Amino acid sequence: QLQLRESGPGLVKPSDTLSLTCTVSGGSISGTTYYWGWIRQPPGSGLEWIGSINFNGNTYHNPSLKSRLSITVDTSKNQFSLNLISVTAADTALYYCARHSATAMAPLDYWGQGTLITVS
Amino acid sequence: DIVMTQSPDSLAVSLGERATIHCKSSQSVLYSSNNKYYLAWYQQKPGQPPRLLIYWASTRESGVPDRFSGSGSGTDFTLTISSLQAEDVAVYHCQQYYSTPTFGQGTRLEIK
Secondary structure, rough: OOOOEEEEEEEEEOOOOEEEEEEOOOOOOOOOOOOOOEEOOOOOOOOOEEEEOOOOEEEEOOOOOOOHEEEEEEEEOEEEEEEEEOOOHHHHHEEEEEEEEEOOOEEEEEEEEEEEEEEE | OOEEEEEEEEEOOOOOOOOEEEEOOOOOEEOOOOEOOOOEEEEEOOOOOEEEEEEOOEEEEOOOOOOEHHHHHHEEEEEEEEOOOOHHHHHEEEEEEOOOOEEEEEEEEEEE
């Protein structure tokens, strides 16, 4: 059974960089057509797609975050990561990693449990 | 970006009754080359991540009970729960994946 698990600092200071990692188990990131994505959910709000990457490092970013966002993949560790620079209180959210069921133009069929990031 | 608007924001339905949630996209999410609507529905229970229920607007994900169904055309889509069960209490989200993925604001479903 595929599992995804987010790891991160919990608390980030304003103007600092948020770094999160998603570790995939029960399946390999490598050599597949799947894309792997980041989604966030501010407290009491809806879901916002952040960006996605495949094993080759091809990425798609939400245009509203693109200037601050970097998504990378480490196939040797079966992980992908998110870096968001210059964070503000508006970046406080529950951050999820998830798998697209096929390409980036596909729904998200496996999700991590999420990690809460507070910017303060 | 394609804006997804759900209605209502919250809904209370009696056990065993039908629940209907609507989702409207600001532009078409129909991909003409394969005639598929790039529209999904998710269920999110408290303290849990979203769970994929429906994709291609009407295809149930494996393991999803058949009381859940999706329909729609054009820019208007519907998620229907034919006979509400207590375990269906959740927030339901629609999502388009035709372009930069966007979600609706969510609909909270409760028991009346």
